[in-house]
Amino acid sequence: MKKFVSFLKKETVFSIAFVLAVVSCFFVKPSAAYLDYISWRTLLILLVMMFAVQTLKVFDIFDLLAGRLLNRVSSVRGLAFILVFGCFFSSILITNDISLLTLVPFTITAFRKIKKETLIIPVVILQTIAANMGCMLLPIGSPHNLVMFGLSGMTFWAFVLTLLPYWIASFVLLVIACFLFPSVPVEAAVTVEVSVDHSGMVKKIFSGVDYFLLLTFVVFFILIGNLKSMPSVNTFFNSIFAGRELLCSILACQVVSNVPAAMMLSGFSSNIQEILVGINIGGLGTLIASMANLISYKLYAHEFNATKGRYLLYFTLANIAFLVPLILVHMFI
Secondary structure, eight states: OHHHHHHHHHTHHHHHHHHHHHHHHTTSOOOTTHHHHSOHHHHHHHHHHHHHHHHHHHTTHHHHHHHHHHTTOOBHHHHHHHHHHHHHHHHHHHOHHHHHHHHHHHHHHHHHHTTOGGGHHHHHHHHHHHHHHHGGGSGGGOHHHHHHHHHHOOOHHHHHHHHHHHHHHHHHHHHHHHTTSOOOBOOOOOOOOOOOOOTTHHHHHHHHSOHHHHHHHHHHHHHHHHHHHOHHHHHHHHHHHTTOHHHHHHHHHHHHOHHHHHHHHTTTOSOHHHHHHHHHHTTSSSTTSSHHHHHHHHHHHHHOGGGHHHHHHHHHHHHHHHHHHHHHHHHHO
8 A cells, every 4th residue: 555655646647647537438438449549659759759868867978968068157047048948949840848858857967966956846847838838939849739730721931920929928938037047156067977887778778767657648648539539528619619719728728738629629610820829828837738748747756756746836836927928918919
């Protein structure tokens, strides 16, 4: 029982998602169609990236890069700027998920080296927001935008111009947030050469990967797929969606995440631009509003399981602080 309770505390999100997915199976009979719910390509990309990141950790590459970066950054604020906007701009081309998988482990290493572990939570949270908001600029930045770009029939420039004001507003908000970090000097970091013990290297790589992150994605895909298959859910959205596309898109993201929200809601209205804006800024909010949120949370909880509750609290507050201004931007456009 102690082991079970310990597992529930460590894998809280997976446990909740698993229970909800099982409950949904009573409403949608399990069948081979469940296999179509799962984005196997997404899972494969995540698995490959996790192996790549773990390999870099085993070879101490993050320690080496962090040491060299810290020798060139003069302040904690400057370091926060680099790491946050690294996610903001890289997500445009390599997607929000991959950006976080790559940079969050590096961030944890960097702040550990300068003995500023208390700042890891705000930096990782801002990185997550930055990745979610930065990726909206181009259709290739995220799966939900690829879905919307394909379904909408919009031209490339129409798509970009629709989301550009929110991308710019997000940039400004992130700059303001980064200025809240202290401008204290970064303690000198000694750059060391990488020295790798090759014994058991493969085992270390395979054992260090967070497989429950993949399983969490699987159960979320099943849950979301079942929700989409329920006539009552479709009827509900049909009854309230007309004329409320932005609000409904944001709220739907909080429950089923922005990718399935894009797929579901695009069939209920011809006002594609409102839906497009809603599912992008709707990535702010709950932990499941965007799968990228779940990735950074799991990366943090894997290293600091004892403080994951504090992370969730600050994550929610920060997301609300960014979501409200972006909704106001929409009201004035």
